[in-house]
Amino acid sequence: MYRHTKELQWSAKPERPDALYASKLQEVIGGQFGEMTVMMQYMWQGWACRTPGKYKDMILDIGTEEIGHVEMLTTLLARLLEGAPAETQAEAAAANPALAAVLGGQNPQQAIVSGGFAMPTNSMGVPWNAGYIVASGNLLADFRHNVAAEAQGRLQVARLIGMTDDPGVKETLSFALARDTFHQQQWLLGIEQLIEDGHTDGLEDSRxxxxxxxxxxxxxxxxxxxxxxxxxxxxxxxxxxxxxxxxxxGRALQDDVQELPAPDPELFATYD
Amino acid sequence: MYRHTKELQWSAKPERPDALYASKLQEVIGGQFGEMTVMMQYMWQGWACRTPGKYKDMILDIGTEEIGHVEMLTTLLARLLEGAPAETQAEAAAANPALAAVLGGQNPQQAIVSGGFAMPTNSMGVPWNAGYIVASGNLLADFRHNVAAEAQGRLQVARLIGMTDDPGVKETLSFALARDTFHQQQWLLGIEQLIEDGHTDGLEDSRxxxxxxxxxxxxxxxxxxxxxxxxxxxxxxxxxxxxxxxxxxGRALQDDVQELPAPDPELFATYD
Amino acid sequence: MYRHTKELQWSAKPERPDALYASKLQEVIGGQFGEMTVMMQYMWQGWACRTPGKYKDMILDIGTEEIGHVEMLTTLLARLLEGAPAETQAEAAAANPALAAVLGGQNPQQAIVSGGFAMPTNSMGVPWNAGYIVASGNLLADFRHNVAAEAQGRLQVARLIGMTDDPGVKETLSFALARDTFHQQQWLLGIEQLIEDGHTDGLEDSRxxxxxxxxxxxxxxxxxxxxxxxxxxxxxxxxxxxxxxxxxxGRALQDDVQELPAPDPELFATYD
Amino acid sequence: MYRHTKELQWSAKPERPDALYASKLQEVIGGQFGEMTVMMQYMWQGWACRTPGKYKDMILDIGTEEIGHVEMLTTLLARLLEGAPAETQAEAAAANPALAAVLGGQNPQQAIVSGGFAMPTNSMGVPWNAGYIVASGNLLADFRHNVAAEAQGRLQVARLIGMTDDPGVKETLSFALARDTFHQQQWLLGIEQLIEDGHTDGLEDSRxxxxxxxxxxxxxxxxxxxxxxxxxxxxxxxxxxxxxxxxxxGRALQDDVQELPAPDPELFATYD
Amino acid sequence: MYRHTKELQWSAKPERPDALYASKLQEVIGGQFGEMTVMMQYMWQGWACRTPGKYKDMILDIGTEEIGHVEMLTTLLARLLEGAPAETQAEAAAANPALAAVLGGQNPQQAIVSGGFAMPTNSMGVPWNAGYIVASGNLLADFRHNVAAEAQGRLQVARLIGMTDDPGVKETLSFALARDTFHQQQWLLGIEQLIEDGHTDGLEDSRxxxxxxxxxxxxxxxxxxxxxxxxxxxxxxxxxxxxxxxxxxGRALQDDVQELPAPDPELFATYD
Amino acid sequence: MYRHTKELQWSAKPERPDALYASKLQEVIGGQFGEMTVMMQYMWQGWACRTPGKYKDMILDIGTEEIGHVEMLTTLLARLLEGAPAETQAEAAAANPALAAVLGGQNPQQAIVSGGFAMPTNSMGVPWNAGYIVASGNLLADFRHNVAAEAQGRLQVARLIGMTDDPGVKETLSFALARDTFHQQQWLLGIEQLIEDGHTDGLEDSRxxxxxxxxxxxxxxxxxxxxxxxxxxxxxxxxxxxxxxxxxxGRALQDDVQELPAPDPELFATYD
Ligand SMILES: [Ca+2]
Ligand SMILES: [Ca+2]
Ligand SMILES: [Ca+2]
Ligand SMILES: [Ca+2]
Ligand SMILES: [Ca+2]
Ligand SMILES: [Ca+2]
Known part of the structure; x- marks a missing residue:
């Protein structure tokens, strides 16, 4: 079971609206390596963990923190949309190239679908899907995937920081950077712990x-x-x-040419 | 540019047909961590690699090998389908529970769509999609993802081996196990090389x-x-x-409650 | 069986081209709550309806009308694209911010893929898919979903009206508003009729x-x-x-901690 | 922010394994109207809610409860898989039709991918995706969608109860039935409250x-x-x-035939 | 605009239920080359056709017929589900391998989601999506795609016929075969007509x-x-x-090695 | 097995950066009819081909060439992104409408996700998926699909040429045009060869x-x-x-009204 509190883990207060940036920020919310991905991946891995104790608790602790990261970044995004330009401002654009960039680049679903809020999609509008995540029951394999998710996610945040000069946005993203730094280490240290506890030698080597x-x-x-x-x-x-x-x-290591058996005639494959 | 030869890298010769197993084998061909994923992921990473030389060549070498792995496993699958039971054998099933299991569990698209061949899908029929892969241009982040893909893929192969006792299938999968063992190390050694070459200290730490x-x-x-x-x-x-x-x-680290600005009235959000 | 006539149900005549608006209009054609959704949802529900008579006929009447709504809105969109700026007008953009907004915001597939027509996608380019619809055979549950689709769809149309000042576009969308108002009521009245006919008391309460x-x-x-x-x-x-x-x-209502049984060793889960 | 506790809200203790049923149970976990859908839909709606107070708190309360429902049903599913038959039992199937049904119908990903746990997919293996949910900012439209989700979800649970006679499974699902009954009412009462508070008259009627x-x-x-x-x-x-x-x-209400303007010659449409 | 009548174009009366076959039949309803595909593809091509007259009318005639094909095949499927075995018949399966095959192979969504009706998905449960279709505005390119869709669709129907011996099912599918034979020719003759009318010489050769x-x-x-x-x-x-x-x-025809320019340092690509 | 060489088949050297064009170019890389589609489609068809000899070799020759086309076009795209404007140039946009168009229209994932490289997606960001391709084992049906893919792909390239005036880009695309012209013929000649060899009379006519x-x-x-x-x-x-x-x-050809049998009461369909 879960409980909720109204405070955000960290502040999410942009200094000014920026609808063009809000469009890009979707990537780290609902993209392949966004906060939805780590939230869902860690919760599923935690629930799937077979051994009660420190591993299961650790995974669930982090998974629970990540729900709050989705909450924090969607809040940041909604605040960036305050005062986003409407289409009827097109005439105003005739004298304002900066406005034109925003009119061309803003995310139409953030207005039409969600009424000024984030979407559960990436920066190109692709809905988040569970094909991004894995919970295999094998902690080594899963921790490897978690390190990768934190490294890719952190890299995306770093790139996004370079696309804004709003100190409030940077303040929020500086926290995301730090947590991704910590979480990369956490999963790497998790692998060290698995080795120390005798679960693996660091390579997946079943059978x-x-x-x-x-x-x-x-x-x-x-x-x-x-x-x-x-x-x-x-x-x-x-x-x-x-x-x-x-x-x-690279060469043929055994003797097998890529040929196939005669087909079932009921399947009407082409065959001599 | 690429070139093709007709020999398989390793043999793919099941001793007998097994349509139920062919249904499961789809996972390591067209699933999230199947051979299509590593093939596409490494080719894209190789093409995206900015520095000519050992890194780019290594990534492309492995990516090229992986095309052959898709070729090898789809061939294995097609041979497993030789003599797969047709639906009209339903009457025969009345006296044969083992046949019933196959009739219930075989993949209908392997007959209806591909005429006795593998499908570019996972074991539940979900088409392979590029949301599984990443090529970020940052080799540390990408190698982390590659280690994960090899670990998860190897684990799946290990599980699949336990679901068959066909020596020919086991022979092919024993090769897949070995390559996944080697490739896990290769990407980990790639990270060591990145550290040695001064590109990273092992954590993604941009900005x-x-x-x-x-x-x-x-x-x-x-x-x-x-x-x-x-x-x-x-x-x-x-x-x-x-x-x-x-x-x-975990606690609120700054002072920000999850509240949103008043909405744009043109968006008809509910607001007091 | 169905038949077609060439007249549109309502006019779809924009006064001037607007490629930026055509990009946004996709949402109510091929989006989650666009006309394709209600068209397909009602046709499937009508075909699936078990009882001949007023319910089945009503659902199919509305479903058939909705095919015409897709036809009407795709026609509106195609006419909005007449004279859409081509990329080679980029030089002209150097002196024209309003054109710049259009060049940045127009939907490239409407040119490259469909040659100046609507796409069967939402405003972010996501192809329409049948995961948006339901036909459960239970009319109460389905009518609930239909009310929701009409309410969300109407809200999106209302938001889109605020993004244009073209009287021809507004004329078409004023019709869409009205039909969505009527259809919301129709499904609510359908629930009243189900109650009156003794099929339900208004809550889904099977078992x-x-x-x-x-x-x-x-x-x-x-x-x-x-x-x-x-x-x-x-x-x-x-x-x-x-x-x-x-x-x-909220609290634990029975006595069960989220722990899992020991894993099958053949699956190589991590376990003490 | 969120917090987690280890107790389940309700018990999830099947009396015996049933891998065939575990395959079907996926629908109410990761399907269009499964617990992942209501969990994500309500959390997004709660975060998106503009007015602090009873509406926002209510939506977030329910959303938080739903995370626990995913946890509860995935635990139920994992326990149903304890002792699931492996493929190598195929020989045993030769004398056991009931086993044959399970071998044919079990979900291969529950073994190969998740190692004996639930998948974040529906009963046919389609990954959960955010195209199932909506958070529009307009509470009437969203509550309509929420009633529908609870009605469809409850109907699916009712159908699933008829497919088992395990008292432990029935015990868990009887709780799901009850909550879906309550939640249907909650959203309907939410609409009554919106009317009482003057936000709407019960129909979406913007513009x-x-x-x-x-x-x-x-x-x-x-x-x-x-x-x-x-x-x-x-x-x-x-x-x-x-x-x-x-x-x-139904008839043409205005005078407009579905014809299109002459195409842009650069698009190479077919035209006389 | 469209109109509906209650009669089917051709009969759809299986002689006996066959839930296993109903699972396979989904492929030609909601699969890549199923009736939903040709229905949507031809309707979109017809609406997108720029020239009034014989081409536009022909495309819309066929598209309208195809709606009826979806109606016909979904009806066939629903009738095949009459009396489909429920899960609780598992005990009966203990003495009946043929029943076991059905229990293992039936489509759970046809019960849980649609209540005994077809789903808008393929035979593996993948929802139909608009990525299967095209309407390019160029009739030669589109007719080429239409020939392919009819050829692939017909081949799938032919394969499905071999999987049943129910005369009623065969009767319906014999009609599908015939229409696909005719429609293949129709699109090929459409290309001949395009050549005769001077629109093309049979190859797409724009620019x-x-x-x-x-x-x-x-x-x-x-x-x-x-x-x-x-x-x-x-x-x-x-x-x-x-x-x-x-x-x-095959060889390098010009002089260009696959190397990339130095990266933007703000993107943190790996670079010497 | 495959081998790789570093030279591109044809040059891919734009004369100047054009991030807006790079966004559009995605369509012919990762779209429905992009190079990834033909690459994967032909490789799967070649591997699936049952008869060794000229057909199988021909299909694999072309499939292998197509890998190089993905390589060539992704290289072209990466070079077009050199010096793409960053978001912080928004201020510069205030005086530069042409820059505004680029800022609004560029693909954010090409920076945030791939670090200045192509994405395996279409021009709207939809990930490539295997639902675009087919390998049926029936060469007539597959060659029909291949002709269509080449015709649609060529048309898209022709449209894209009209959106640039960069001679380097035109040089690359002129090669793509030529190969698509040749490949259209190749598949049509393949059908002629199938007829000459007695495999078909040109229509799919199984059963x-x-x-x-x-x-x-x-x-x-x-x-x-x-x-x-x-x-x-x-x-x-x-x-x-x-x-x-x-x-x-069109009319009812047999006597069958679209009505359904009484439902299974356990499924709770609405029924009189
Ligand atoms: Ca995080
Ligand atoms: Ca491999
Ligand atoms: Ca409508
Ligand atoms: Ca629930
Ligand atoms: Ca048809
Ligand atoms: Ca090509």
Whole structure:
């Protein structure tokens, strides 16, 4: 169960309206790596966590914080829309290029659909969907995805900061930056904890015994003139298991040509 | 530009048909973490890579290998469908529960739409879509996502192996396991290389100077009776910057209640 | 079966082109509550209606009218695009901010994909999809959804009227307003008729006898300082059944903590 | 901001595993009218609500309760999967038709993707998406949509109850039935309150003055032999404004044939 | 405007229920090439057609017929669901493998969501979406797409016929086959008519003068050991313009390596 | 298996940045008929092709070329973004309408998500999805779809050429025009080859013997005042089988009214 309070975790007070920026801000609300994504991803992972205790509690703590981040950024966005230009101001635009940019770039759904509020979509209007998230039950695999979500999300916030000079907006986003810095570490430290607790050695290796061992330490190149052999990924010891990484040209490793069996005649495939 | 050869990278020869298994195998072809995802993700990241040389070449090498993985798994799937039961065998099912399971669980599109071939969808029929992938131009953030994709994808392959006892299928999937083991390491080693080359210290930290520093090292708990403080993520030094992580109860950090400005009357929002 | 005639139900004659407005108008054509939605929703509900007679005929009458509304609004949109500025007019924009707004805000698919016509998408370009509609076979539940669709759709039209001062556009939209006013009432009167005919008492109550009766008349608050108890929804008699509504703090009503059984080891979930 | 507690609002304890039922239960979790929909819809409406006080608090109270409903039903589903049959039991199926039904009908993603947990999808595997919800800022229109969501959701729960005889599952769903009964009333009472508070007369009527008045009280029939005139929707007084509803044959009301202007030659449309 | 009549164009009377078949039949109703697709595609193309007269009338005639095809097939499907087995029949399945196949393979939404009716989705439950259709304003390009839709749709119907032996179902589908045969020809004859009327020579060739002429008659092979040169597409005269088709190895035709300009530092791309 | 080389097939060198054009160019990269579509469609068709030899090789040759087209156009787009205006240039816009158009119309994801690169989406931001493509195993049906894709794609390129006057962009697109001209012919010649090789007579006619023969040569009109009878599609001989096409008014051809059986009471449909 959940409870709600009316205060925001951090302030969300732009100094002036900016409908063009509100259009861009949608990306970190309802985009692939927006706050809706981490909110839903962590809540589902927390509910799916099999072991009571510190892992489950930690995931749910963060997931619960993230609901508040959606609340905070949608509030920021709604306040940015105060006084957004209406279409009938088109005549005013005739003498005002800055207004023209806003008229051309504002998000029509923020007026027509939500009446001056954020939409649960990305910056191009694509509705948020659950294909963005995962809760696999395997904490290593999920924490890897969480680190990625925080890194991508933080990068997007950093890019968005460069698109405004409103100190109030920057104040809110500076908090988002900090939490994403912390959350990146949190999931990386979660992996360290999983290792320390003996759950993994840091690589997903279920059914390790059934792996085609030889192919687990070779870099195959499929590229004329590739310089990929210069990187650490193509030389030195593997991260686990202490094998030597080899660099080889990609080739057929067994004997199988891509041909298919004769088709079922009831399916009317073309066949000689 | 690309070139094609007819040989598969590894063999894909099931010993007997299994239409029920073919239905499940779709997940690692056209699902969120299937081969289409890594194929498209790495090709886009490679094309988007700004610096010629080892990083760009490495990403494109792997992306090119992944096209072949889609080819290999769709071939495996098509061969599993050879002799799949048709609906008119329903009468035969009256005396055969194992056939009944197949009739109930097979993927109808593999017959009706593709005529005995794989579909570019996941195991529930959802078409692959580009919302699964990212190419941000920032290699740290992208490599984090790539590690996650390989870990989740490998976990799914491991689960799928437990659902068959066909040695030919296991042979193909043992190769997929091995490559996912190698590719997890490759992206982790890619991050090590980025650190060694001075591109990052391992955390996404663009606009670090504009971060709300205080909030970058606090674990906020929003949970009654949370034991999250027991984990490494809530104590000890930060991974970078050498601060001490604090564990605190989540609370309003500034003074802002979630209220909105009066609405534009032209939008007909409800307002007192 | 259906038949077509060439006349529109109402005129759709803008006085002048307005490509920026054409971009916004997409919302009420192919959006969540656009004419495609009500057209498809009512046709499916009519076909699905089990009882021949006044209900089925009424639903199909309205559904058939709605096809004509899609026809009317797409025609309006196409006429708004007559003379839409082409990209090569970018130089002209250098001296014309109003043109700049149009160049920035027009819908590129209306040129590139449909050659000067409407798209079957919303105002942000999201293709119409059948996840917007429902035909449940239960007329009360469906009429509730239909009232909602007409109310939301009418609100969007009202907002769009405020974004133009073209008398021809307003003329068309004044008709859409009126029909949405009528159709809201029609579905509400449909519910009255269902009650009069003894099909329902106005609440969906299938399997009423299996309901946890106590929980059907309590408002649970999960909010610090909530003033929700002041509303009619938290006090007075229930709408049916004549119980007294209670206002209580949300709490665990039975004894069950969110913990999960030990996982299947073949699924490689993390578990102590 | 939000807080979490570990207790469920109501118990979620099936008496025995049922993987086939777990597949169907997805509909009321991640489907068009599942708990994710009402959770997200009410939270967004609450955040978007412009007036502090009883309306905003009420919407947020219910939205917060709904997060717990997702938690409760996903827990129920995970417990239904305990001991779900694995594919390698196919041989066992040869002697067990009931097992065959489960093997054919179970949701492969619940094993392959989530490792024995619910998916954020509907019963056919379609990921939840934000195109299901609306928060318009206009409380009448939104409450209409909320009544519909509760009515459709309750109907689906009622249908699902008929598909099980597990007393533990029925116990959980009996609670869902009750809350949906209460929530239907709550939103209807919310509309009564809006009327009482003078916000509306119960019909969405923004820009009423610009409506084509004549068309707001006519039922147009487009159907040979329609008996729709027998219903209340085609006769008697309008619900507001006290006009007489007329029943007429659908026809062209103004003079406009569906023809389009000559195309822009740069768009290469076919034209004489 | 449109009108409706209650008779179906052709009968839709299965001899017995078949819920498993009803699940498969969804493909030709709400799938990529189902009746919803051709219905919507032709209506949009008809409305978008710029020239009044035989083309526009023809497209709208066929589009109007297709609405009736959706009506006919959804009716067929609903009748196939009469007496569909409910979940509680699971015990009966213990002695009946044929029932087990149905229990495993039936479409849960046809019960839970639509109450015994068709869904506006494909056979895997994916909602129909407007990304399947096109109306470009260019009749040659659109007729090409229409031929393809009829060919693919007919092939799917042919495959579905092989999955049933119910004479009533076959009767309905035999009509679908015939109309798809006719409609394939109709669009091909439409192209002949476009040629005869001087609108095209059969190839889309807008801005022909700006084409890189040399590359319009070469088959480039990117394949080791390709035998593609044996086909008509790699030799002989072009279909228009009377050039000789050449077969060449794919290669870089100009001098451009896939490298990108230095990134904007504000975007934090990785760069040396 | 595939291999990669660093050279582009054709040059992609715009003379100057144009972020507004980059936004539009997305359509032919990740749209319904963009290069991702043909790349994926042909690769899947090639892998699915049952007969080794010239058909399979030809399809795979073209599919492999198309990967390079995605590479070429995404490179062109990235180069168009060099020096794209940032939001903070809004002040500059106050004196520059041309800049205002760009600020309003540029694609925010090309900065926020991909850091100055193309997105795998269409011009409105909709992610590419596999619902655009088909690989049916039936070469006639697939080649029909391929002709359509090339015709629609070429038309879109032609329209895009009219929206720029950058010679470098035109140079790249002139190549795209030429290849689309060639590929249209290639698939048409593929159909000729299928006919010559005896695989088809040019119409999809599987289960021809089970077709309702009478209905395979009638044009049904559902339109008052239709002039469709003037076209070749409504008169003359059929393309195969040498029947005479008839023009008739659409009507009920058998005796079946759209009524449904009594519902299952457990589904709570409305019923008298
Ligand atoms: Ca966050
Ligand atoms: Ca792989
Ligand atoms: Ca309407
Ligand atoms: Ca609920
Ligand atoms: Ca048809
Ligand atoms: Ca191409």
């Amino acid at each position: 390790k015994a059934e792996e085609a061992t030889e192919q687990a330490s070779v870099f195959y190149s499929f590229h004329e003139g590739s310089t990929a052999h210069e990187g650490r990924w193509a030389q030195g010891a593997t991260l686990v298991g202490d094998q030597e990484i080899r660099f080889e040209e | 670090k100077a504009e971060e709300a520093t205080e909030q970058a090292s606090v674990f906020y708990s929003f949970h009654e009776g949370s034991t999250a403080h027991e984990g490494r993520w809530a104590q000890g030094a930060t991974l970078v910057g050498d601060q001490e992580i604090r564990f605190e109860e | 009423k006898a299996e309901e946890a009766t106590e929980q059907a008349s309590v408002f649970y608050s999960f909010h610090e300082g909530s003033t929700a108890h002041e509303g009619r929804w938290a006090q007075g008699a229930t709408l049916v059944g004549d119980q007294e509504i209670r206002f209580e703090e | 009423k003055a610009e409506e084509a008045t004549e068309q707001a009280s006519v039922f147009y029939s487009f159907h040979e032999g329609s008996t729709a005139h027998e219903g209340r929707w085609a006769q008697g007084a309008t619900l507001v404004g006290d006009q007489e509803i007329r029943f007429e044959e | 022909k003068a700006e084409e890189a002429t040399e590359q319009a008659s070469v088959f480039y092979s990117f394949h080791e050991g390709s035998t593609a040169h044996e086909g008509r597409w790699a030799q002989g005269a072009t279909l228009v313009g009377d050039q000789e088709i050449r077969f060449e190895e | 021809k013997a089970e077709e309702a023969t009478e209905q395979a040569s009638v044009f049904y009109s559902f339109h008052e005042g239709s002039t469709a009878h003037e076209g070749r599609w409504a008169q003359g001989a059929t393309l195969v089988g040498d029947q005479e096409i008839r023009f008739e008014e």
